[in-house]
Amino acid sequence: MKIAGIIVEFNPMHNGHQYLIQRIRKIEKPDIIIAVMSGNFLQRGEPSIVSKWLRTEMALTAGIDLVLELPYHYAVGHANLFAQGAISILSECGITDLYFGSESGDIASFYHTARHLRNEKSKLDLLVQEKLQQGYSYPKAYSLAYDLTHKNETKLLDLSEPNNILGLHYVKVIQEHHSSINAHTILRKGAQHHDQSPHTHTGFASGTSIRNALMNGDDFKSIADKMPNESYKILMRAVNQNQILGWNDFFPLLKYRLMSSSTEELASIYESEEGLEFRAMKAIKETNDFISFVSLMKTKRYTWTRLQRYCCHILVNVSKQKMKSFLAKPHPPYLRLLGISLQGQRYLRYKKDSFSVPLISNVKKSFEDLLRIDIRSADIYDMKTSYSEKKSKPLRYDQENQRFL
Amino acid sequence: MKIAGIIVEFNPMHNGHQYLIQRIRKIEKPDIIIAVMSGNFLQRGEPSIVSKWLRTEMALTAGIDLVLELPYHYAVGHANLFAQGAISILSECGITDLYFGSESGDIASFYHTARHLRNEKSKLDLLVQEKLQQGYSYPKAYSLAYDLTHKNETKLLDLSEPNNILGLHYVKVIQEHHSSINAHTILRKGAQHHDQSPHTHTGFASGTSIRNALMNGDDFKSIADKMPNESYKILMRAVNQNQILGWNDFFPLLKYRLMSSSTEELASIYESEEGLEFRAMKAIKETNDFISFVSLMKTKRYTWTRLQRYCCHILVNVSKQKMKSFLAKPHPPYLRLLGISLQGQRYLRYKKDSFSVPLISNVKKSFEDLLRIDIRSADIYDMKTSYSEKKSKPLRYDQENQRFL
Known part of the structure; x- marks a missing residue:
């Protein structure tokens, strides 16, 4: 079959x-x-x-x-x-x-890149840490580190493309689990x-x-x-x-959740890290729409996507503990x-x-x-x-x- | 002065x-x-x-x-x-x-009633407990017990009237604190x-x-x-x-708060007692307006006012702990x-x-x-x-x- x-x-x-x-x-x-x-x-x-x-x-x-x-x-x-x-x-x-x-x-590029990342893992990890310490977001740090390890490789993927990144992760997971699934x-x-x-x-x-x-x-x-x-x-x-729904429809609930939570409660939310909860608490008081809210929280450290996911976790009240046990x-x-x-x-x-x-x-x-x-x-x-x-x-x-x- | x-x-x-x-x-x-x-x-x-x-x-x-x-x-x-x-x-x-x-x-009736309640306290407390065990709400239990203790007294207050009740509490507090405030x-x-x-x-x-x-x-x-x-x-x-605001304006936020809380979180809210949080969780799923929500929670045990106050505490996220420390x-x-x-x-x-x-x-x-x-x-x-x-x-x-x- x-x-x-x-x-x-x-x-x-x-x-x-x-x-x-x-x-x-x-x-x-x-x-x-x-x-x-x-x-x-x-x-x-x-x-x-x-x-x-x-x-x-x-x-x-x-x-x-x-x-x-x-x-x-x-x-x-x-x-x-x-x-x-x-x-x-x-x-x-x-x-x-x-x-x-x-x-x-x-598909060969995906397998090839996955192998390359495995082989270069320790070098890559070091470079990623270095870039993180320079204040880059994780995806940016990874992408910069990746660029530094594959200078002479032509068959490696362009990881600035979102679907290449996702696909690479699929292939990596398949390989890690020694799965018999064929990726195309x-x-x-x-x-x-x-x-x-x-x-x-x-x-x-x-x-x-x-x-x-x-x-x-x-x-x-x-x-x-x-x-x-x-x-x-x-x-x-x-x-x-x-x-037809979007963040604008849920922003009042997000705002209410932030307004009605203590900082301890917010700190217990999944992906509350490095005081991000204080940034969120402060930003929410100064804005009445989602885009400006995320803009106010935005720094070089966090990608827009990462911040939006954080907003989902606040809205849905997903705690670190719940996530950990899952x-x-x-x-x-x-x-x-x-x-x-x-x-x-x-x-x-x-x-x-x-x-x-x-x-x-x-x-x-x-x-x-x-x-x-x-x-x-x-x-x-x-x-x-x-x-x-x-x-x-x-x-x-x-x-x-x-x-x- | x-x-x-x-x-x-x-x-x-x-x-x-x-x-x-x-x-x-x-x-x-x-x-x-x-x-x-x-x-x-x-x-x-x-x-x-x-x-x-x-x-x-x-x-x-x-x-x-x-x-x-x-x-x-x-x-x-x-x-x-x-x-x-x-x-x-x-x-x-x-x-x-x-x-x-x-x-x-x-005003004499207030002082007289306050004194009467103090003198009859042990008897009254027993009667209140008895009535509570019969499933009455606290105010109702108190009112029934009070009626039983003042049969032959004519100068006592009618405690079915809301302003008489509040006034009586003012006078009681003044007396308890041996305050020099004159009540009128x-x-x-x-x-x-x-x-x-x-x-x-x-x-x-x-x-x-x-x-x-x-x-x-x-x-x-x-x-x-x-x-x-x-x-x-x-x-x-x-x-x-x-x-011009009322509960209808805040009901969506109350509903969201209930939908997005765990039962443990809700149990930590002030006035969550005797499993009231489970009644609230169940009721909120079956209704889209405040009056029907409270009606669904209502039992002989809880007055409407008590349930509305509970709704405020949920909306404002007032925990038992916060209340206790206050x-x-x-x-x-x-x-x-x-x-x-x-x-x-x-x-x-x-x-x-x-x-x-x-x-x-x-x-x-x-x-x-x-x-x-x-x-x-x-x-x-x-x-x-x-x-x-x-x-x-x-x-x-x-x-x-x-x-x-």
């Missing part, structure tokens, strides 16, 4: 994602495609633009057979943690092949990840440009061309129900099913007795403790939607007849 | 309050009148309808010389705590005479405290009826007749600035000045060296720790107003020329 796995956010699904899925389906001809997808909060430290349930609809209509939620702890984490969680879930699901888009498009990469076409406008490229619009067009209330037709038709319809449902568990601690095709259902039936961790379809009482942070983050997000985490069930989709069951 | 003291909420100031102040001024002829006033959260466990700063304006224009804030810890407390805090502040300010409105109007009571005229409509009585409308008329968007002219003219103008300013301090721990007349200013100048606790005019850095909960409750309230607790200064009023300085 060939079981394909992908790691996604679908924020929202666009033609680039569709291209990847179709390529896998047509050229690689897997028996099923499994996606592990972030929930309502994302790796860049943002609420997703539409609920995970709508994004699951997008995934299923675009040809995914199984959608599993990447728990909050991994999903809103740095690249390494994100990769650890995602690969562990896909591995537990029994994928044989991992596919990811990258700016490089050459597909060259990303057209738009770069962070391009701002959906119009400037003839290739695929990035999620960022679609989000900006939505937030600015631009002509929605310009978006329609950049997305699969089904995903566009799902997105427009969210538009009509006023459920990370002390085997990875993954559970599989949370968000959506499934009929084909995926057959696969699960065949597979489910071999899972070493619980497969969770409904948030039953007995799972509440295990899922605490996932439930909480969903409950907070759902204060702005019509969903209820406790009452939601995995979506079932009949791909042949193109309808939800 | 004759220094008069009153204990108020002015939520908002109405003709009944004005009548009390004028009677004191004309008949008792004190040198100055001092009011201790709740901040932005009140004894019944509600946000005040307008900010404490507007209520201070009302107080000064109605003839009060000194307005001091009753700290949150006392203000959002049961009658005994409320009285302890208020009397301790007035006593520190050197009042010679306390005036309060009551349904009884006979003035018969409340016209409307009962909880009457709903401003039209049904020819006497004075209660605060409740004015608040209801405001919340329902009734004809504001009906309100104008029930308030001093200056207070009405101040109130209308708040109406125009959309700053109550372990000498009472009062500080005097917080909100407003002052020129006459009041002269009195303060004469008096200030004799204060045994800090007189706080501005929230300076050095007072932040002492005022933590007062600042936090104001900051949360001010998320809905244009005030800033840190930047606010006491209001100064020239009574003779009727203008703020």
